[in-house]
Amino acid sequence: MTDAIDLRDAVGAAGGADRADVLIVGSGPTGLTLACDLARRGIAVRVVEGRPAPHRESRGKGLQPDSLAFFEELGAADSVRRKGREGVVLRKYFDGEPVKDTAVEGGLLIGQWQVEESLRDRLGELGVRVAYGSRLAGITQDADGVRAQLEDGTVIRAGYLAGCDGGHSTTRGLLGIPFEGIGEREPAMVLGDVKAPGLSRAFWHQWFTSDGGGILLCPMPGTDTFQLQAAPETDERGEALPPSLESFQRLFDRHARMPGVRLAEPTWLSSWRVNVRMATRIREGRAFLAGDAAHVHPIAGGLGMNTGIQDAAALGRTLAAVLSGAAGEEALDGYQAERLPVAAHVLADTARRYERVVAAVREPGRGTEAGLE
Missing domain, CATH: 3.30.9.10 (D-Amino Acid Oxidase, subunit A, domain 2)
Structure with missing residues (x-):
């Protein structure tokens, strides 16, 4: 488990380096869910966020039963229930x-900012804080891990990287992964x-x-x-x-x-x-995509935030198995095999739901x- 310190404090001056098991880019519901899941398993996780501070926008405003059930496992369900309706x-x-x-x-019924607040609080209890004002600028990787460079020159080394940075994902762009569909x-x-x-x-x-x-x-x-x-x-x-x-x-x-x-x-x-788009792949070596970075679709049915939370659950389970030694690196292919078909189904399903509305x-x-x- 990591110490409860700001990433920039840990890294030090621009050009310094830090090491984590998993670096998460983006602190929306997907990234925070993944961070909580990994941290509770004792995995060293870092979270970087380009925004200067948390937002207070309602955005996606509903948690479905599957998401609430996973939040029970994370220890965040009571908090969101107190805030929601x-x-x-x-x-x-x-x-x-x-x-x-x-x-x-x-x-x-709950505002997205309140979901993020509850997950941030839980993450803090697990000893991890989000590093705000930290924008990703470059990614390189080799057999030993991923090297992520931030705009200020800071370098973070990690075993794996998860891009949970939204529909305009910088991670996806740096990895050169096409985002296909219509808009x-x-x-x-x-x-x-x-x-x-x-x-x-x-x-x-x-x-x-x-x-x-x-x-x-x-x-x-x-x-x-x-x-x-x-x-x-x-x-x-x-x-x-x-x-x-x-x-x-x-x-x-x-x-x-x-x-x-x-x-x-x-x-x-x-x-x-209206955007109906999906990444052609959600794994590139040691880097992965989840949530809106991997797929965007119509809002009908309120599936966006919830699909990202389920992505995070699947990716956390996969990474934890490999990092703990319970599975070999070939298990990493399982995340894409599991979640890409789900994303394709959600895109088609929400398009039909939107037409019905x-x-x-x-x-x-x-x-x-x-x-x-």
């Missing part, structure tokens, strides 16, 4: 009028975290209109904010406008038709584009639950 009622509106309430059971140039959705004083927090509000537009506001547990999702506004040329509080309010007024509610204090603004919301009383069917 089991079950949610979807209140569907059509042309401004409430039409139907649908209770959705199973899993846990839309124009955003299909704008998102954000906002306050909505006066709006009930008992429901995930889903307003749809007969012209095909809509806006959703989901109350995030443990906060006073809602996650907003909406089809973007367009300008006179039909091009999507960037997300902003002013645009969110206009979309809310158009679809919700509740003049007494004024949105406020956005803490996250983002756009989402897009069609369903044109029918009064239907909403995002169509993506769970």
Whole structure:
């Protein structure tokens, strides 16, 4: 087990070197899950993150039963359950009028930042801290291990490297692994975290209109904010406008038709584009990909964060077997053999789920639950 120290303290001045069994690039749910799993097994792990500090964005907002079961093994389940909420009622509106309430059971509604916070806390208990502001710049490897160079010149040597650094993965690019599939140039959705004083927090509000537009506001547990999702506004040329509080309010007024509610204090603004892509391979020698670095797909069904957590579980199990001597290096091929077919299935499945949701919301009383069917 590693000492509870910041990686940059351990490495020292730029150009110094450090050694770990596994270096993890990226501290989202996938990277932190993998780090917790390895650290609890007594494996020396390092985690580097390009961001300067943790974020507080809701992003992926649901943990499924399989993920919660694995968090039980990691010792993080109690923490996420305290922060999250089991079950949610979807209140569907059509042309401004409430039409139907649908209770959705199973899993846990929780902001992604809260999941990461719980995993970071657990990782700290295991003696490991994330090194923020540490951007990967180069990877070389040989029979003895991997040499990772950071932008500041720091060198980290490790037996293995796991790229868990998201859809725009630097790791994947440095390894020269193609990311094949399709992607839309124009955003299909704008998102954000906002306050909505006066709006009930008992429901995930889903307003749809007969012209095909809509806006959703989901109350995030443990906060006073809602996650907003909406089809973007367009300008006179039909091009999507960037997300902003002013645009969110206009979309809310158009679809919700509740003049007494004024949105406020956005803490996250983002756009989402339809992307269905997968890495052609998720192992390159001693380096591996997991989570969004390996596959991205539509958000319908809430499978993104959860698929990454299951990637981490599989990769942790594989690396631990090899590092403990319980299996030979030929076992490393098992990770790719197990998870690539899963990724291909999830891409196809979520594309179908997304099509179902897009069609369903044109029918009064239907909403995002169509993506769970």
